Amino acid sequence: AVVSTQSTGTEGAVPIIGVGGISTAADAYEKIRAGASLVQLYTALVYQGPGMVRRMKRELVKLVHADGFTNVQMAVGADVKGVENRTLNRIHDDFVKLIISQQLVEPLELPPQQQEKREEEEEED
Numbered sequence: 001a002v003v004s005t006q007s008t009g010t011e012g013a014v015p016i017i018g019v020g021g022i023s024t025a026a027d028a029y030e031k032i033r034a035g036a037s038l039v040q041l042y043t044a045l046v047y048q049g050p051g052m053v054r055r056m057k058r059e060l061v062k063l064v065h066a067d068g069f070t071n072v073q074m075a076v077g078a079d080v081k082g083v084e085n086r087t088l089n090r091i092h093d094d095f096v097k098l099i100i101s102q103q104l105v106e107p108l109e110l111p112p113q114q115q116e117k118r119e120e121e122e123e124e125d
Helices: 002-009 025-033 043-048 052-064 086-101 112-124
Strands: none
Touching: 025 052, 043 052
């Protein structure tokens, strides 16, 4: 709950580290989908040993793929309403730029609000 609250409060713009209660890949994935871009393992690592990291990575890949994502970053904040996944937006924007640069389609005009938002984001980058 804390991770998703922070993710919502920062609109997904600030990296959040999910900590506490992570002993399985499912626990880590829950925090990732809630908005954590990093997770911290400590107690589980002490009790389960270093091999748990390899097991958790394998299980995490399965969870990510089962949800239709190609990488973990795409799942960050997936369960948080009202927060955009900035990674997906950038992938989309890069794809659109590629298509336009190859002159496969003509660029479409955006509504004024979206155009202003896009220009602001480009200035930030």
